[in-house]
Structure formats: structure tokens, C-alpha cells
Amino acid sequence: MLKQKVQELMNEPGCATNQAKSAAEKKRGCGAKGLLPGAAAGGCAYDGAKIALQPITDAVHLVHGPLACEGNSWDSRNAASSGCTLYRRGFTTDLSELDIIHGGERKLYQAIRAAAERFWPPAIFVYQTCVTALIGDDVEAVCREASKRLGLPVIPVVAPGFAGSKNLGNRLGGEALLDHVIGTVEPEDAGPNDINILGEYNLAGELWQIRPLLDRLGIRVRACITGDSRYVEVASAHRARAAIMLCSQAMVTLARKMRERWEIPYVEGSFYGIQDTSDTLRGVVRLLVDRGADPDLLTRADALVAEEERRAWARLESFAPRLAGRKALLYTGGVKSWSVVSALKEIGMEVIGTSVRKSTSEDKERAKALLGEEGSTFDAIPNAEMYRMLKAGEADILLSGGRTQFVALKSRTPWLDINQERHHAYAGYDGMVELVRQIDLVLNNPVWAAVRRPDPWDADGRPLEAPSWL
Amino acid sequence: MPQSADKVKDHISLFQEPEYKELFQFKKENYECRATEDEVANQLEYTKTWEYREKNFARQHAVINPPRACQPLGAVFAAAGFEGCMPYVHGSQGCAAYFRSHLSRHFKDASVCVSDSMTEDGAVFGGLNNLVEGLQNCNQLYKPKMIAISTTCMAEVIGDDLSAFIATAKEKEAIPADLPTPFAHTPSFVGSHLTGYDNMIKGVLNYFWDREAQRERKANDKINIIPGFDGYAPANNRELKRYLDLMGVDYTLICDVSDTFDSPTDGTYKIYYGGTTLDDGRNAINAKATLSLQEWSTEKTLEYIAGKGQEVAALNSPFGLSGTDAFFMTIAKLTGKPIPEAIEVERGRLVDAIADSIHWLHGKRVAVFGDPDYTYGMTAFLLELGMEPVHVLCSNGSGEWEEKARALLASSPYGAGGQVWRGKDLWHMRSLLFTEPVDLLIGSSYGKYLEKDTGTPLIRLAFPIFDRHHHHRFPTFGYQGALRILVEILDRVFEVADASSDISYDLTR
Numbered sequence: 001m002l003k004q005k006v007q008e009l010m011n012e013p014g015c016a017t018n019q020a021k022s023a024a025e026k027k028r029g030c031g032a033k034g035l036l037p038g039a040a041a042g043g044c045a046y047d048g049a050k051i052a053l054q055p056i057t058d059a060v061h062l063v064h065g066p067l068a069c070e071g072n073s074w075d076s077r078n079a080a081s082s083g084c085t086l087y088r089r090g091f092t093t094d095l096s097e098l099d100i101i102h103g104g105e106r107k108l109y110q111a112i113r114a115a116a117e118r119f120w121p122p123a124i125f126v127y128q129t130c131v132t133a134l135i136g137d138d139v140e141a142v143c144r145e146a147s148k149r150l151g152l153p154v155i156p157v158v159a160p161g162f163a164g165s166k167n168l169g170n171r172l173g174g175e176a177l178l179d180h181v182i183g184t185v186e187p188e189d190a191g192p193n194d195i196n197i198l199g200e201y202n203l204a205g206e207l208w209q210i211r212p213l214l215d216r217l218g219i220r221v222r223a224c225i226t227g228d229s230r231y232v233e234v235a236s237a238h239r240a241r242a243a244i245m246l247c248s249q250a251m252v253t254l255a256r257k258m259r260e261r262w263e264i265p266y267v268e269g270s271f272y273g274i275q276d277t278s279d280t281l282r283g284v285v286r287l288l289v290d291r292g293a294d295p296d297l298l299t300r301a302d303a304l305v306a307e308e309e310r311r312a313w314a315r316l317e318s319f320a321p322r323l324a325g326r327k328a329l330l331y332t333g334g335v336k337s338w339s340v341v342s343a344l345k346e347i348g349m350e351v352i353g354t355s356v357r358k359s360t361s362e363d364k365e366r367a368k369a370l371l372g373e374e375g376s377t378f379d380a381i382p383n384a385e386m387y388r389m390l391k392a393g394e395a396d397i398l399l400s401g402g403r404t405q406f407v408a409l410k411s412r413t414p415w416l417d418i419n420q421e422r423h424h425a426y427a428g429y430d431g432m433v434e435l436v437r438q439i440d441l442v443l444n445n446p447v448w449a450a451v452r453r454p455d456p457w458d459a460d461g462r463p464l465e466a467p468s469w470l
Numbered sequence: 471m472p473q474s475a476d477k478v479k480d481h482i483s484l485f486q487e488p489e490y491k492e493l494f495q496f497k498k499e500n501y502e503c504r505a506t507e508d509e510v511a512n513q514l515e516y517t518k519t520w521e522y523r524e525k526n527f528a529r530q531h532a533v534i535n536p537p538r539a540c541q542p543l544g545a546v547f548a549a550a551g552f553e554g555c556m557p558y559v560h561g562s563q564g565c566a567a568y569f570r571s572h573l574s575r576h577f578k579d580a581s582v583c584v585s586d587s588m589t590e591d592g593a594v595f596g597g598l599n600n601l602v603e604g605l606q607n608c609n610q611l612y613k614p615k616m617i618a619i620s621t622t623c624m625a626e627v628i629g630d631d632l633s634a635f636i637a638t639a640k641e642k643e644a645i646p647a648d649l650p651t652p653f654a655h656t657p658s659f660v661g662s663h664l665t666g667y668d669n670m671i672k673g674v675l676n677y678f679w680d681r682e683a684q685r686e687r688k689a690n691d692k693i694n695i696i697p698g699f700d701g702y703a704p705a706n707n708r709e710l711k712r713y714l715d716l717m718g719v720d721y722t723l724i725c726d727v728s729d730t731f732d733s734p735t736d737g738t739y740k741i742y743y744g745g746t747t748l749d750d751g752r753n754a755i756n757a758k759a760t761l762s763l764q765e766w767s768t769e770k771t772l773e774y775i776a777g778k779g780q781e782v783a784a785l786n787s788p789f790g791l792s793g794t795d796a797f798f799m800t801i802a803k804l805t806g807k808p809i810p811e812a813i814e815v816e817r818g819r820l821v822d823a824i825a826d827s828i829h830w831l832h833g834k835r836v837a838v839f840g841d842p843d844y845t846y847g848m849t850a851f852l853l854e855l856g857m858e859p860v861h862v863l864c865s866n867g868s869g870e871w872e873e874k875a876r877a878l879l880a881s882s883p884y885g886a887g888g889q890v891w892r893g894k895d896l897w898h899m900r901s902l903l904f905t906e907p908v909d910l911l912i913g914s915s916y917g918k919y920l921e922k923d924t925g926t927p928l929i930r931l932a933f934p935i936f937d938r939h940h941h942h943r944f945p946t947f948g949y950q951g952a953l954r955i956l957v958e959i960l961d962r963v964f965e966v967a968d969a970s971s972d973i974s975y976d977l978t979r
Contacts, residue, residue: 075977085972205973409825417829423976445856446884447828451821456795461808463799 002133002158009171014256044161046129048169051077052250053125053157053176055201055226056234057084060121062091064108064139065129069161078423080205082228091115095131104137112146112154122231123153123181133160153231155180167250174254177225177234182258185235187222192293194222195284196243196264199251200271202227206427210271213281213308213428217301219288225251238262242287244269244280265291271427273343274312278305312429316347319436322444324348329395331355331381331404332418340399340418341370343432344439351375352395383407397443412452414442523901527894534897537839537916538866540658541666543569544699544767545620546583548670551725553745554615556584556608560601560630561622563587565658576701576934577731577942582741584608588624597630598638605636605651606644612741616748617645619653620670626657650748652677662866664767664841667699671725672771678752679778685755687778692720692757693804694780696771698764698787698843701914701933704732706947713798713948717807722750722757732943755780759804763787763797763947764843766871786874787843790851790952791820797948816949823953824855830963830979832856835908839899839917840932842867846875848912848931851955853882861902863891896920910962929962931955 012018046065050073054061063070070092081087093111095104112124124146128139143156159172195214200207207227214221223229223237238258243266245255255266265287269280285293285301327350330340341351356364356377367377381389383404390398390411398408401419408415416438418426426435457463473479473487484490498504505513516522542559546569549557559566566585573581586604588597601619608617619632632653640647654673656666679685695714697707707728714721729744754760760775762768765784772782783804788797794817798809834857838845842864849859862875872892879885891898896916903911903924911917914932921928935941945951968975 078974078976078978080973082973409822412825423974423979441832442829445828445832446854446882447824447832447856450791450854451825455809455814455817456799457802457809461802461810461814463802463809 002160002163005158005172005175006163006168009168009175009253012253012256014252043166043169044130045159045163045165045169045172046127046161047073048166048171049157049159049173049176050127050169051079051166051201052170052173053226054087055079055081056123056125056229056231057081057087058122058230059087060089060091060115060119060124061087061127062093062111062115062124063127063129064093064104064111064132064137065095065127066131067092067094069127069129077201078204079201079227080203080208082208084230086119086121100131100135103135104132105142108132108137108139108142109146112142113150116146116150116152121152123155123235125155125157125176127157128160130161133158133162153180153184153235170250171253174225174251178254178257178261181231181235183235183238183262185232187236187239190222190239191220192241192291193217193219193288193297194240195219195288196222196237196240196258197224197227197246198243198255198266199246200224200227204423204425206271206425206431209425209428209431213277213304216304217281217285217297219284219297225254238264240264241291241293242266242284244284246270271431273340274309274429274432275342277428277432278309281305308429312433313346315433316343316436319440320347322440323436325350326396326443327352327394328397328399328439329353329386329389330418331378331386331398331400340435341367341375343436345370347436349439353378355379355381387411397439399439412448414445414448416442517901518904520905523905526898526901533865533895535916535919536865536895537863537914538841539572539663541656541661541663541669542566542620542622542658543572544663544666544668545618545654545656545670545673546570546581547573547663547699547727548667548674548725549618549620550582550730551723551727551745552616552618552674552751553747554742555745556582556612556614556617556742558604558608558617558619559583559585559622560597560604560619560632560635561585561588561625565622572934573731575936577704578939579731579733580739581731582612584612585622593624593628596628597625598635601630601632601635602639602642602644605639609645609649614649614742616650616652618670618674619651620656620666621654622656623658626655626659650677650682652681662841664699664764664866667767668770671696671768672774674751675724675754675771676774678748679755682752685752687755687780689758689779690756691805692722692754693801694722694724694754694757694760694775696724696760696762696764696768697726698762698767699841699933700764701935702942702944702946702951704728704942705945706951709945709948709950713813714801716810716812717798717801717805719801719805719807722746722754724751724754724760759783761785761800761804764841766842766868785847786850787847789847789946789955790854791817791824791949792854793847793850794820794947794949794952813949820949820952820956823956827956827960828856830960833858834910834963835860836910836912837861837863837899837903837908837926839863839865839896839911839913842871844932846871846878848955849875849878849885849888851952852912853878853884855956855959856884857959858884859888860906860908861889861891861899863894863899863902865893865895867892900924909966910959912959927962927966929958931958 046069070090074090075088093104093107099107115124126139126143140156143154147154155176157173157176159169207224222240223233225234243255243264245251245266245268258264259266267283267287269283270276271280282301285297289295289297325348328344329352332355341354344351351371353376354367356367364377386407390408390413397414399416399418402417405415424434424438425431473484542565546557549555563585566583570581570583586600588600592600605617632655636651636653639645652674654669656669697703700706707723707726723746726746733743755778757780759781762772762784765786772784776782783800785796788794802809836852836857836859838848838859845862845864849862852859872890875890879888900920900923903920903926908926910929911920911926912929912931914934915930915936917928920926930938944954946955964979
């Protein structure tokens with residue numbers, strides 16, 4: 001069953017990359033290459049499913065497996081909550097050797113019951129892991145039974161680590177929502193301006209940079225899947241009138257299936273970058289109006305966008321003198337690449353290149369057009385090559401995720417985290433200003449002068465001149 | 471009853487019991503003649519304003535919460551750094567008790583010091599008899615190899631002449647003529663503990679080089695290092711020695727308290743433990759050069775040493791990357807020895823750590839208070855980290871310090887908003903923190919009241935540290951020490967981040 005599901009997910013008609021493929025390529029599926037044994041790899045499917053669902057803040061997230069599957073991932077993402085904190089608690093069945101011999105189903109049931117009785121959450125998500133999948137624990141059956149006996153939704157998330165990559169896990173998490181959650185609660189207050197946001201996890205509180213914009217337009221977020229969400233919001237998400245899909249690689253299947261099942265149209269967008277934020281806002285407003293919302297919404301959206309853009313550019317201008325002419329290298333996945341490029345170029349920075357690893361072909365074209373002649377697009381850059389580029393001074397700053405942090409630092413190049421472990425929110429108009437502010441802070445930090453300055457003595461350890469201020 | 475023999479509460483919880491709260495309330499209402507809560511609150515708010523700050527800075531005749539100590543404390547510290555030496559305070563015994571408790575509370579170790587307990591008679595007739603008798607008793611009771619004599623205000627006010635009195639004591643055979651008895655006049659009403667430190671170090675050298683016998687200087691290849699008055703001396707001096715050994719430098723530390731104030735517990739009590747040997751002190755005259763790590767704590771000493779024909783150099787509490795670089799380059803220049811690779815590797819680790827953490831430090835506003843060299847060295851390191859020293863306050867700095875500190879701030883864009891406050895106290899600092907707030911305060915334990923009052927997080931990195939244990943056992947000097955300072959600052963930044971928001975209470979930072 002899992003195999004079937006995976007195959008289905010690997011051939012996603014809603015995915016632009018997939019659509020561009022030939023019939024033969026399509027048949028091989030998008031994960032055909034698999035992970036290269038012996039090479040450094042990212043997270044597993046379990047991790048992907050967990051991070052996709054864990055921002056449902058009032059639920060218990062129970063991991064059925066040996067201790068460390070939960071232990072290693074416990075609270076490792078800064079997905080912020082505006083209230084409930086239950087999601088930050090680590091729950092696991094902590095399987096031991098005897099459980100593996102005799103089967104862990106009974107222990108799982110007891111764990112579910114214990115969590116239910118102690119915390120009485122609106123729902124419990126149960127995550128399958130490699131070990132429990134291998135020994136054949138029927139997690140779905142246990143969840144079904146527990147749900148019946150305890151009288152609360154207990155949702156199996158079948159994404160054992162060996163199923164594939166982290167991205168596949170994101171999608172399997174989406175499948176669990178489709179199979180067991182969305183559509184199970186009827187909201188009493190459905191309205192014409194209700195939308196869903198898919199693929200937004202409220203990392204560093206980014207959702208909160210978007211919400212005020214929507215609020216000002218009178219648009220209600222029925223459910224954010226899953227950043228800062230409550231179970232009942234997700235369960236009643238099927239009554240939204242339109243959806244915004246962010247971080248497209250993760251939730252595209254969910255968006256497509258919600259459109260098929262409940263006729264919720266979606267716009268693929270991004271809140272990184274000024275132009276993108278505007279486009280995305282306009283896009284979702286258009287969908288709402290098409291479905292019967294007050295047409296006046298369009299005019300109000302245009303006015304809001306114009307005002308916010310003016311405000312953002314005015315604030316960005318002040319950074320130009322310190323950043324103009326400095327060279328940046330972007331190394332991140334997906335749509336973030338080109339949306340950041342346009343803002344950096346606007347304040348006079350040079351972008352010498354951007355990665356387009358996880359981007360669709362459309363994204364790649366946009367990035368190429370934006371970069372013009374001075375920059376190039378890359379797929380993966382091997383660490384050694386990136387080190388060489390930075391060492392040779394081809395870029396003044398690297399914007400990337402934690403995995404390439406030390407490539408930059410060891411080559412004495414300023415680095416800024418723009419991936420999930422970052423602590424600053426970069427979404428929306430305010431977020432872009434914050435990003436540029438952070439670039440300014442890092443790039444113009446005096447530490448780099450000290451870091452780059454060679455030891456003030458020669459190869460034989462004989463001192464050169466002392467710094468003048470001492 | 472809030473407590474019984476079976477359930478004894480400590481004072482942290484005991485006085486939270488309703489019985490006590492009621493008692494306090496009753497006293498407050500009936501006996502304290504207090505202003506109303508509103509009046510108190512209004513006055514408190516007023517003291518946070520610019521208007522009050524201006525009045526506060528116009529204050530001329532009172533010092534409130536002074537961040538400095540007096541001369542004899544420095545002299546006792548200096549004396550403690552020599553082998554078998556008994557610090558002897560000529561004057562009131564109460565002062566000597568203060569010095570002992572001050573040092574013991576900071577170092578969490580025994581502090582040895584005697585006084586000749588002058589009384590009213592002494593004040594009227596002069597302290598000669600007390601000194602003669604005191605030296606005799608001290609020698610018989612504690613068998614020191616050297617007695618280093620300093621003075622308190624009382625002896626200075628009546629004008630006792632130490633040189634003549636000590637000579638008299640030796641003539642009267644109260645103590646053997648060959649017992650080394652260096653001395654320094656250390657009136658508390660002049661300068662600070664650093665002046666006393668300077669005076670006593672000079673006094674010891676002067677005794678060895680001129681008074682005991684007229685020594686001829688025969689230059690050799692050794693160098694002398696004067697670490698200065700340093701609350702972290704136990705660990706810092708050991709670190710200093712490790713570095714010098716790594717470089718293969720032949721050296722003498724002039725005044726080394728690393729063992730004196732950090733002796734192991736091994737079942738025996740030693741009155742004297744460690745310190746610069748007296749012969750090393752005598753032979754220090756032959757060194758080719760002397761380096762002081764605290765310029766403004768050793769001005770007179772360096773002048774005296776230079777007069778003997780030695781090359782002298784001084785740094786200003788070299789903290790951080792550039793500070794430590796400057797230390798090594800000075801040593802290399804003075805000795806001609808190369809800087810070994812092992813040190814370069816340590817340097818690289820510090821650079822690595824700094825680069826890892828800058829995001830959390832950049833642009834953080836800091837206030838620093840303490841001794842002149844300390845505030846200077848710390849400010850230099852903060853600038854290097856991209857932090858912004860906003861208030862640099864030193865109650866015992868000279869005009870030269872002020873000038874140099876201003877130049878330091880002006881040398882970096884991060885010092886552009888920085889202000890130098892000479893001769894100011896911690897009540898001034900309170901006004902500064904309310905009117906021009908900062909993110910962090912760096913100083914001694916005395917900063918804790920400011921922390922509570924103004925809400926500015928305090929980082930304890932200077933003498934005295936009474937309310938935290940063992941800080942002096944880990945160095946602040948050198949590349950390792952810079953790493954430690956970096957970690958202390960970072961820890962505080964992270965604690966503040968964790969405490970200030972549930973939403974951003976992140977596991978990974």
C-alpha cells in the first residue's frame with residue numbers, strides 16, 4: 001500500500017517539473033535516482049512527515065519507534081505557536097529489544113491511551129518509523145481501534161524513514177491529512193473570504209508577517225497547513241474558498257487533491273520578495289472574486305500592495321550605500337532563489353549566482369532572466385567548488401542553509417542563514433527589509449576584518465608590525 | 471509557625487511565609503513613616519529621567535556606589551604575590567580585616583594579612599611603638615621570609631615615617647636586620663587600589679635593588695612580566711606562564727598570586743604558598759626588559775625600572791584577538807623568539823569561534839565599568855566583535871586614560887556612539903542606563919544592583935566577583951581567555967533571548 005502511494009506521489013500532475021518530462025521520464029518518477037549510498041544525504045521520509053505536521057500545535061505527536069527517532073528531531077525547528085505548546089513535547093513509544101521481538105502494537109495502544117488521558121488533545125498523530133514498519137506493526141489498525149475506544153481522532157502517519165527522502169515525507173504527511181483529517185469537521189462560520197495557506201510552517205513566525213496583510217483585506221485564514229494551526233482548523237479546511245500554495249515541492253499534491261475533491265482553486269506563490277508578495281496577494285484575491293467574493297476586494301488589494309511596496313522600497317533604499325556593488329551568492333532551494341535576487345539587485349547588490357536545485361523549469365527561467373549576464377544559475381555546487389569560489393573572493397557573502405555554513409566560515413566569508421533554522425522572519429514586505437538589514441549586519445561586521453587578517457607574524461613566527469591602535 | 475525543628479527553611483523561602491509578610495507589612499504601616507506608594511513610584515520614575523540625570527551629573531560632593539577600592543588593598547594584593555611574604559598594614563586593624571575579607575570573598579581562599587592595630591594612643595603619640603611591637607610579634611608568630619608594609623589613612627594622617635620607623639625596629643632588634651622589609655606609603659584618600667599596587671611593587675623592587683644592597687645591573691636574556699592587579703590572576707598567570715613556556719622564554723613574573731589565592735586542599739594549612747621567589751625579585755634587575763600588562767597600574771614601577779637601564783613596555787589588559795596578538799608580538803620583539811605553531815592553532819580556534827557567533831553579538835549595545843586598563847582592553851575586544859560600547863565608565867582613570875579610550879572608540883564605527891565617563895560612579899551609571907539604555911552591562915558583582923534596578927543583564931568579568939564562585943579559576947587572558955569572554959557574553963545573550971519570549975524559546979540557536 002505504501003509502495004502504491006509513493007508511486008502515485010512520484011508522478012504528480014500538479015508539478016511543473018513533472019509536466020515538462022517525457023512519458024518515459026514520467027514513468028521513472030521523480031525519485032527514481034534515489035539516494036546515493038555513501039554520499040551525504042538529507043533527512044528521511046519520517047522527518048519530512050513530522051516537520052510537515054508537527055506545527056499543528058494542540059495535537060499530540062507520538063512517534064512509534066526506538067527512542068532516538070523522536071529524540072533526534074525533538075523541537076529542532078523554530079515553528080512558532082501563538083498559544084498551545086503541546087506540539088513541542090516529545091512523545092515516543094521508546095521501543096526496546098523485547099518489544100521488537102514481540103511486536104509493539106500493545107505498547108503503542110497504551111502510549112496513545114496514556115497521552116489521551118493525560119493531555120486530552122483534540123487529536124493524536126502517530127508516526128510510523130523504520131523499525132515498526134519492518135516488524136510489521138499495523139499502526140493504522142491500532143489507530144483505528146484507539147480512535148474508537150478513546151473517542152478522539154488518532155491519525156496514522158505512514159512514512160517510515162526508508163520510504164525515501166524528506167520531501168517525499170512532506171507529501172506523505174499531506175496524504176495523512178487528506179485521508180484522515182481534512183473534511184472531518186464542518187465549520188459553522190464558513191465565509192466568502194476564507195482561504196487556506198499550504199506549505200507555510202510559521203518558521204521564526206513568518207506567518208505573522210503575512211496575516212496582518214490578509215487581515216487588512218478582510219481575508220480570513222481558515223487553515224494554515226500547518227504553521228501555527230489548531231487541529232480543528234485543519235479538519236475544517238475543506239470549506240475554504242481558495243488557497244495559497246507556498247514551498248510548492250512539499251504540498252503540491254495536497255493542493256491538487258483539495259482542488260479535485262472540494263473544488264478549492266489554488267495559486268502557487270511565495271511571500272519571499274516584494275514582487276512575489278504582491279503577486280501572491282493579488283492572485284489569491286482574484287481566485288476569491290472569481291468564486292463570488294465582493295469584486296471591490298481587487299481594488300483594495302491593489303491599494304494595499306501599492307502602499308506596502310512604496311513603504312518597503314523606501315526603507316530598503318537606506319541600505320543601498322552600504323551594500324551597493326557587494327556580491328552575493330545564493331544557495332538554497334526552490335522559489336526563494338529568484339525572489340530574493342530581485343530585491344538584492346534593486347538595492348544595487350550583484351548576485352553572482354543562485355542555485356536552482358529544487359526549482360521548477362519556470363523558476364529557472366525567471367532566475368536566469370533576472371540574473372542577466374553577470375550571474376549564473378547552478379544546480380548543486382559541490383562543497384569543494386563552493387569553497388574555491390568563496391576563497392577566490394568571487395562572492396562577498398553566502399546566503400544559504402546551515403549545511404553550507406561552514407564552507408563559508410572556513411573560507412572567511414560572511415554567511416547568512418536563510419533556511420529553516422534561521423531566527424529572523426523574512427516573509428512579506430517587512431521580512432524582505434529584515435533580510436536586507438541582516439545582510440547589512442553580517443556583511444559590514446568588523447569581525448570579518450579580524451577573521452581575514454593573517455596572523456601578524458611571518459612564516460617563521462617573527463612578528464610583523466603591531467596594529468596601530470594598540 | 472512557618473518552620474519547626476523538623477522543617478527548617480532557608481532564608482530564601484522562609485521570609486516568603488505569610489507570617490513574615492504580615493510582620494513586614496505591619497512595620498511598614500506603623501513604624502516607617504513612609505511616603506505613599508504613589509509618591510514612591512513617582513519619585514522612582516523621576517530618577518529615570520534626563521532631568522534627574524543632569525542633576526545627578528552635576529553632583530559634586532558625594533560619591534554613590536564607587537566602583538573602586540583603596541590603596542592598601544592593592545598593596546596587600548601585591549605583597550601576597552611574593553614567596554613567604556606577610557602583608558603588614560600599619561594602621562587600623564579594621565582596614566586590614568576589610569582587605570582580607572575582600573580578597574577571600576573573591577578568591578574563595580584564605581587571605582593572609584596582619585596589622586599593628588593602632589588605637590587612640592597611637593594616633594596621638596605616633597605609631598612607632600605599634601610598628602616595632604607589631605613587626606616583632608608578626609615575625610615570631612608567622613615566621614615570614616619577608617614583611618611588606620603598607621599604611622592606612624590613620625597612619626598617613628598623623629604622618630608616620632615608615633622608613634625611619636622600620637629602621638628603628640631593626641635597631642631595637644625587634645626583627646632581624648636582614649629580614650626584607652619593603653614598604654609603601656598607601657594613603658586611601660589618594661588614588662585607588664591600583665595606585666597602592668603600583669606603590670608596593672615599586673617598594674619591593676626598590677628594597678631589593680637599592681635598600682638591601684646597592685645592586686649593579688648585569689644584563690641577561692630574561693624578561694620580567696608584571697601581570698597587574700587582576701581578579702583572574704590565578705588562572706591568567708598560569709595561562710601566561712604556559713604561553714611563555716611554549717615560546718621558550720626565560721622570564722620572571724613580578725608578583726605572582728596564582729598559587730597564593732588558589733591553593734589546593736590537601737589536609738595541611740600553609741600560611742605561605744607560591745609567589746615570586748625573593749631571589750627572582752632580586753635578580754629581576756638583570757633582565758633585559760620588563761613588560762607590564764596593565765600600564766595604568768604600574769606607572770611608577772615602570773619609571774623606576776626604566777631608570778635602572780631596562781627596556782620597558784606596557785599593554786592595556788590585552789583581551790581578545792588583537793589584544794592577544796599584541797601581547798605575543800611584544801614578547802617576540804622583546805625576546806627575539808618566534809611564536810610557535812601551537813599558539814597559532816589556538817588563535818585559529820578563537821577566530822573560528824568568533825565567526826561562528828557574530829550574528830548574536832553584532833550591534834549589541836554594551837556598558838562597561840571597572841579599572842582603566844580593564845575597561846580599555848574590554849572595549850577593544852567588544853569593538854572587534856562588532857558590539858557597540860556605549861558607556862565606558864571608570865572612576866579611577868587618569869586624563870590620559872580618558873584620551874586614549876576616546877581615541878579607541880573613535881577608531882571604529884562601532885565606537886561612534888560611545889561615551890567615556892571618567893571619575894564617575896555606579897549611581898551615574900544608573901542614570902546612563904535609564905536614559906541611554908544598553909543590552910548588556912559588563913563589570914563586577916557590584917553591577918548586580920544596577921541589573922535589578924534597570925533590568926540590564928550583567929556579565930561579571932571584573933574584580934570583585936563575590937556572588938559567583940570560581941570565575942577566577944578560568945582565564946580571561948590569551949586566546950583561551952578571549953574564548954571564555956566570548957562564551958560568557960553569548961551565554962547571557964542567549965539567556966535573555968530564552969527568558970524574553972515563549973514563542974522564540976528555541977532549542978537550537
